[in-house]
Amino acid sequence: MVEFRRRQNLGGKIGLYALLIICTIMMLFPFYWLLRSAFMSSREIFSVPMKWWPSHLLWSNFVDTFQDAPFALYFRNTIFLVAVNLIGAIFSNSFIAFGFARIRFKGRNFWFACVLLTMMIPSIVMFIPQFIGWKELGAYNSYWPLTLPSFFGNAFFIFLLRQFYMTIPIEYDEAAFMDGANYFTIYRKIILPLSKPALVTVGVFTFMGTWNDYFNPMLYLNNQKLWTLQLGLQSFMGQYTSSWQLIMAGALITLLPMLIVFFFAQRAFIEGISLSGVKG
């Protein structure tokens, strides 16, 4: 009986690892395809039957990509937008969440319910009027529509930070009050330094949201000098339909910084997502 159990367990283990490896291969296949294609010559990429790997890695594809389209400019633009949004998101959301988590006042629950409600409104009902509004203000073809909103809080981040703040003992605040501190000092001197991990999560998601955003830049940026990487890649794909190796090199360029950030901040990613599920 015991012998049978053990053998069954062994069979199960092998099956389990087989499934894991199959899933790994499937998940990584698109990455393999990206890498292989980005390093191929135009002849190799169109060879039939297909080649599994380039005969030698053609690094010049990346040089060509940067020369054929102003990817360096797109890069700078994207980084600028990321930086501004990072500042906006970290300051505004930590500030707002402090009000919801650490101060008891009349109307707090009402406003918090409003914040949560805005998460339910699909952006589709807002993008046309928002577009018209920005256009009327003369902000079409500028970075205002892509940056200013992040200085006024984001429902999801407010929720996330509020959850985090509520785990910090209220005695800290009380002790600070004894020493004559006001709420602003408590926010700046106590809560902000203690909430670094949660702020990293906010930062990482802001980075990802700005870096990966396509819809808003497409809507507001007509001038190529202002384009972001995603916009540039999309237009590059339209122009060079027959040079797949360059398109794939471009895709790799837009993806790489994201991957680097991910490897440095993996825990913030995973924890942030687990946290986002908490409200379920």
Next chain:
Amino acid sequence: MLEKAVLNRSLAKKIRRKISHEEKARLKWGYVFIAPTIFGMCVFVLAPVVFGLIISFTHWDIITPMRWAGLSNYKKIFTSDPLFYQSLRVTFYYAIASVILTNILALFLATLLNAKIRFKSFFRTVFYIPTIVPLIAAIVIWSFIYNPEYGLLNSLLGLFHIPPQNWLYNARLVIPAMIVMSMWGAGNNMVIYLAALQGVPRHLYEAIDVDGGGAWRRFWNVTLPMISPMIFFNFITDFINSLQTFAQGQIMTDGGPNNASLFYILNVYNQAFTNNAMGYAAALAWVLFIIVAICVGLIFRFSNRWIYYEGGEA
């Protein structure tokens, strides 16, 4: 006695005054802190929603002045716009299939990872990584995978002597192809499920072991009911997100072939920015909003039949 009572009363008054003073201070500070979001909600959410509703009752191309249209935009949507029904069909087909399949895959991966295995964090990273790929980069990669002549998929199928398919230019295959692409991003939900699985109390499984049940019974009778709130949460949020799919249709196929991938938002976008029919597009947007609200309401209405909330009804 009397003296003591008077003293108490004056003390109480003093305390009350102090409390009300403190309350006032808290009120002031509270609103100072949440002022940015109140402003943000009014300017970036409330105003657009109201403004959008108003322009949905007008004919407007932004250039010439608005003309009042009454209900005619809405009437046109329901009575004489085949693109509306087509885009609604495409979007719901995609959203429902994508949400169900992505969540099944995510739950499957999470269950695998929740077993006692080595290299757990390696596998978790691998399954998660596709979700951080920028959408446009993903679109580029998958467009080439689906390329009819030089794509990976047809080459692989060729190994099994399956004839090449025109994945993105075949009206029947284009949405399934995009659903498969969306499943590549199952890692997000996988992480949520993994956290949920780790929260299932051990002793419930022990009960099943005593009764002598297999892995399937453990999953069906314990795991699934215990994480059902999380499944529900993922379904709702994914469903709302999938209804707003846009870039795949715009970039990979331009809504084609024959409008087979004309997503709802793509249709709204075309109406607004190609046809310059802002009023009509706003009306379309509101119709989707109401449809989504009704769907979500219905799902909530019938949810407590099959969702188990620990500690009673939520």
